[in-house]
Each structure stands twice: as C-alpha cells, then as structure tokens.
Amino acid sequence: MTRFIPLALFLVVTVGGGLLIGATNTPGAWYADLAKPPFTPPDWLFAPVWTLLYVAVAVAGWRIWRLSDTRGAMTAWWLQLGLNFLWTPVFFTLQSIGWALVVILALLATVIAFIRLAWDRDRPAALLFLPYAAWVAFATLLTASVWWLN
Structure with missing residues (x-):
C-alpha cells in the first residue's frame, strides 16, 4: 500500500497543480476578442x-521515478511540468502570445525528450506521453496561429 503514496503525490502535484493554474488564469474577455483559427476547440x-x-x-512520472538511474528522464519530466504550468499564466494573465509560443515550443521539445529518454527504460511511461505530445503539438499550432492572426 505504501508504494502507492508516491503515485498519489505525483497525482496531487500534477493534476492539482494543473487545475490550480487553470482556475487562477482564466481566458477572460481578452482571449474572447482574439482572432482564432477555425480549428480552435470549444472552451x-x-x-x-x-x-x-x-x-x-x-503516472508516467511516477513509473520513471520508481526506476534507478533515470535522472535524465526525470529532469525532462520536471522541466516539462514547469513549462506546462508556465504557459497558461504567460498566455492568459500576461497576455503575451509571443512568449507563450516560446514556452510551448520548449514544452513540446521536453515532452519529446521525455518520450525518447523513457522509451527503453519504461515503455508504458513513454506511451503515456504520446497523447500528451499530440495535444501539445496541436496546442503549439494553435498558439502559433493565434500569434500570427493577432
């Protein structure tokens, strides 16, 4: 049972942090007034x-954390989490589309780096990041499009 305490902590930090960042950095009127591409999903x-x-x-971070000698993968995991949490306030609160694009490009690179670093050590952890990589790639295109249109 105690082996799942670290998993619970990973979930609290990641899900809780993401929900907190989202709740405290809402889109608002500024975002509503931006020109957006036609492929923008509904809010x-x-x-x-x-x-x-x-x-x-x-779960992917927890799986890698449990293994030995995974410093590179864990570094990429923490870096992507920090960049992920940074994007929302840069875009919505600071209203800096250009800097948000820089942040999300770095985020996409670290997500891909994590997949590459985890692939041979824990394939399920790497596979858990594939939908995330796809969504971040889409979000990068969306951010770049909003930057271009505005």
Whole structure:
C-alpha cells in the first residue's frame, strides 16, 4: 500500500497543480476578442482533456521515478511540468502570445525528450506521453496561429 503514496503525490502535484493554474488564469474577455483559427476547440473541451492528460503525465512520472538511474528522464519530466504550468499564466494573465509560443515550443521539445529518454527504460511511461505530445503539438499550432492572426 505504501508504494502507492508516491503515485498519489505525483497525482496531487500534477493534476492539482494543473487545475490550480487553470482556475487562477482564466481566458477572460481578452482571449474572447482574439482572432482564432477555425480549428480552435470549444472552451469547454480544454479542462477535461487537460485533466486526463495530467493523470497520464503523473503516472508516467511516477513509473520513471520508481526506476534507478533515470535522472535524465526525470529532469525532462520536471522541466516539462514547469513549462506546462508556465504557459497558461504567460498566455492568459500576461497576455503575451509571443512568449507563450516560446514556452510551448520548449514544452513540446521536453515532452519529446521525455518520450525518447523513457522509451527503453519504461515503455508504458513513454506511451503515456504520446497523447500528451499530440495535444501539445496541436496546442503549439494553435498558439502559433493565434500569434500570427493577432
């Protein structure tokens, strides 16, 4: 039973942190007034998608953390989490689309780095990051499109 305490902590930090960041950095009128590409998802979709992705990110981090000699993968995991949590306040609170694009490009690179570093050590952890990588790639395209249009 105690082996699942670290998993619970990973879930609290990742899901809880993501939900807190989302709740304290809301889109607001500024975002509503931006020109957006036609492939922009409806606002209601983001919270459930991110919640599911945060669960997968937490489980992947926990799986890698349990192994020995995974410093590179864990460094990439923590870096991607920090960049993930940084993007929302940069975009919505600071209203800095250009810097948000820089942040999300770095986030995409660290997500891909984690997948590469975890692939041979714990394939399920790497696979848990594939939907996350796809969503971050889509979010990167969306951010770049909003930057271009505005």
